Amino acid sequence: MVGLLAAMGKKEQRAKGKILWNPKGYAFLSPQDSHEDIFIPAQGLNSAMDGDVVEVRVYHDRKGLRGSVTAVLSRAKTTVTGRYTRMKKGGLIQPLSPFPYTVKVPPGFEATARSGDIVTASIIPPKSAAGINSVAARVDSLLNIPEDVGDDLRYVATKHGIPWSFPDEVEIEAERVSHVDVERELSQRVDLRERVLFTIDGSTAQDFDDAVGLEKNSDGTFLLTVAIADVSHLVRRNSSLDREAFSRGFSVYFPETAIPMxxxxxxxxxxxxxxxxxxxxxxxxxxLGPRGRITGSRCYEAVIRSRARLTYEEINPFLEGTGQTPVDDQDIMWRLTALHSLTSHLSSRRRHRGSLDLDVRETVVILNSTGTVGKVSDRERGPGERLIEEAMLCANQVVCSFLQEHDVPVLYRVHECPRESDLQELYETLREIGMPKGDLAKFHRAVVSGGQRSQALQAVSDYFRNSQLSGFVNQHILRALMRARYSHEDLGHFGLATSGYLHFTSPIRRYPDLVIHRLIKRALQEGPMTEQERIKLNKYLKFVAGETSRREEITDEAMMEVTKLKIASYMAGHIGGEFSAVVTSIFPYGAFVEVLDPPVGGLIPSANRGRITGGQKKGRSKKQNVAVGEIITVRLTRADRLTGQLDFLLVRAEKNA
Structure with missing residues (x-):
């Protein structure tokens, strides 16, 4: 967009892109042909909604690039959560988050909502791009949150429109279909009840949707079995259950509870x-061959009987050689040991082809017996988690190949290649923190040439693996990558260095996996797919891909926000404490830092930053005495339980690790 600004002079230009709303009431255009956003004031939205693809008239004033929407090229689905008030004719929704238009509910569009109810509603798209003050909406659901739910969870669920309770008709249907006639199903499925299968999950898990098993053949090869709960048998497409599951998209996990799909x-x-x-x-x-090479696969419907429930907490010490046998069953134990070895080979093969294996910090909040936060720590990723991860990755790939071989359209999980501009920004960060010139030059060559970028990123991560900057570097690598999403087209998966990938293994908690199970069953049917059926299915998958990707973002935001609020409540008991932290970015209003232990982040406001002067976005000002990537000591001065914001004071700089 710098080129556009230079080329414009005083002439008017047009740009196309996606609208991104800011909670304060204005928006930005993310242009299709540039990486610099265009500011859109509220009066320039002209009926555009968050996520809409629009055309804007671009101009510039003393504050920079500005835009005004001239046409809406495609509409995104927009929902709003707020308090409903009945009026003489229809009603109004007062949004819980800032919204640039008045939301009116026409008569008959209020469903069962009564005045005072918190509702989620779908915006009815305006017919044209014109200046408007209000939009119409249709109430989709009421957010009936139980009385015993904590204020933080209640706030986040309401803010993001996450329904807690299920409608009565959905609960009734779920109860009705839950009674399965296994004997009847055995006549139509493979009976695997005698095969040794077991589940491995966290100790607090309650929904077990995958079981694994391993058989060793006389020639030294292996047969890996990944059995996934057949949710599609009970949740039929377009049923009340299915519509509710689709609207939720995913199960939502909080530290003390979960909202299931x-x-x-x-x-x-x-x-x-x-x-x-x-x-x-x-x-x-x-x-699988002895060293993890896939030599064949098949998919089918079965009846299984899990032999045991294992937990990561039990098996990790055993696999690490420090713990006792987790279960007194030799049939399971040799399989667990062999799986550990075999999946290590799978991991090595994946790394060899260029798959990323970033040790990104994931914060876990641990509650004590009173329900308050007792500890904040990094989530451990032990050998048990890696074992299951590799088995599931392998299953996802072979299922995708199965569908492609049967010429059935696929709902892919895609991860597009990172933009060169984002990798260049990462390069600048690595240069600032003192990465050796030789290693830095190798990375830059990969960025410019476009070849072996994933290997170059992994090399950067590996270089800092045992450094205090490891988490900082991996987080910046993650920021340089595109967000994974769902698509009806195979756009490849950069992070896994492969094409032909999907999600199959978690249909209890992810709607896209449920769709994949239905596609498998279609592939198992006799007879080819008609062209009309293919066109209709592709259109459906395109719709599902967009909606579930959007819902996944909302789910992730809600879970991260609850974690942030829990962390603030915990850190409120540590006001005045001093911590080692790494500077992650610097802005005119302050510097963001990540504390090394506990794994929390916050801001050193400009008033508290002392020797940090300047105000360049990435901390490149020569005047600065503290730079991005530097290890410093900070003192906690504020922990806001309502917003989750942590403020720190710079105490002193430390020596970089």
Whole structure:
């Protein structure tokens, strides 16, 4: 856009792109042909909504580039959460988050809402791009949040429009379909009840949707079984259950509870692969060589019986050689040990082809018996987690190949290649923190040439692996990458260095996986797909991809916000404490830092930053005595329980690690 600004002079230009709303009431245009956003004031929105693809008239004033929407090229689905008030004719919704238009509910569009109810509503798109003050909306659901839910969870669920309770008709349908006639199903499925299968999850997990097993053949090869709960058998497309699951998209996990995608009678009951219980499953059976090479696979419907429930907390010490045998069952133990070895080979093969393996910090909040935060720490990723991760990655790939071989359209999980400008920004950050010139030059060559970029990024991560800057560097690598999403087209997966990838292994908690199970069943049917069926299915998958990707972002934001609020409540008890931290970015209003232990982040406001002067975005001012990537000591001065904001005071600079 710098080129556009230079080329404009005083002439008017046009640009196309996506509208990104700011909670304060204005917006930005993210142009299709540039990486610099264009500011759109509220009066220039002209009926545009968040996510709409629009055309804008671009001009510039003393503050820079400005825009005014002239046409809406395509509409995104927009929802709003707020308090409903009944009026003489229709009603109004007072949004809980800033919204640039008055939201009116026409008569008959209020569903069962009564005055005072908190509702989620879909905006009815205006017909043209014109100056408007209000929009119409249709009430979708009421947010009935139980009385015993904490204020932080209540606030976040309401803000993001996450429904807590299920409608009565959905609960009734779930109860009805939960009674499975296993004997009837055995006549139509493969009976795997005698095969040794087991689940591995965290100790607090309640929905077990995947079980694994391993058989060793006489020639030294292996047969890996990944059995996934057959949710699609009970949740039929376009049923009340299906519509509710689609509207939720994903289960939402908070430190003290979870909001499931499906009612508990299914997610924790009839579908959960509990030990000793006969369950319906969709199976990916994978033939592997002794060193993890895939030599064949097949998919089918089965009835399974999990032999045991193992937990990461039990098996990690054992696999690390420091703990006792987690279960007194030799059939399971040799399989667990062999799986650990085999999936290590799978990991090595994945790394060899260029797959990324970043040790990105993930914060976990641990509650004590009173429900308050007792500890904030990094989530550990032990050998048990890696074992299951590799098995699931392998299953996802072979299922995608299965669908492609059967010429069935696919809902892909894609991760597009990073933009060169984002990688150049990462290069500048690495240069600032003192990465050796030789290693830096190798990375820059990969950025410019476009070849082996994933290997170059992994090399950067590996270089800092045992440094205090490891978390900082991996976080900046993550920022340089595109966000993974769902698509009806195979755009490849940069992070895994592969094409042909999807999500198959978690249909209890992810709607896209449920769609994949339905596609597998279509592939298992006799007879080719008609062209009309293919066109209709592709159109449906394109719609589902956009909606579930959008819902995934909302879910992630809600979970991160709750974590942020929990952290603030914990840190409020540590006001005045001093911590080692790394400077992650510097702006005119302050410097952002990440504390090394506990893993929390916050701001050193400009008034508290002492020797940090200047105000360049990436901390490149020569006047600065403290720079991006530097290890410093900070003192906590404020922990806002309402916003989650942490403020620090710079105490002193430390020596970089």
């Amino acid at each position: 499906l009612p508990h009678v299914l997610s924790n009951g009839a579908m959960s692969l509990k030990p000793g219980e006969d369950r319906l499953a969709v199976v990916a059976e994978i033939h």
